[in-house]
Amino acid sequence: MTPLLILALLGVTLGSSAVIGVIGFAGMQALGRNPSAAPKIQTSMILGFLFAEVIAVIALLILFQIYTKA
Numbered sequence: 001m002t003p004l005l006i007l008a009l010l011g012v013t014l015g016s017s018a019v020i021g022v023i024g025f026a027g028m029q030a031l032g033r034n035p036s037a038a039p040k041i042q043t044s045m046i047l048g049f050l051f052a053e054v055i056a057v058i059a060l061l062i063l064f065q066i067y068t069k070a
Helices: 003-033 035-069
Strands: none
Touching (some): 003 035
């Protein structure tokens, strides 16, 4: 593996992990402030997690597609 590929994979993994952490933290703060809004907050958190993971998976697929041709 080339160092560039390793850095790209690290960036994709850490980027999506950071987004998931921020979404979880913000969701817990929002639930602490307004527990009655739990269904709306939970839906937003799940959508945020889903989008973060989909972006990470697509980025990994693109990276693997680029570097398997070489």
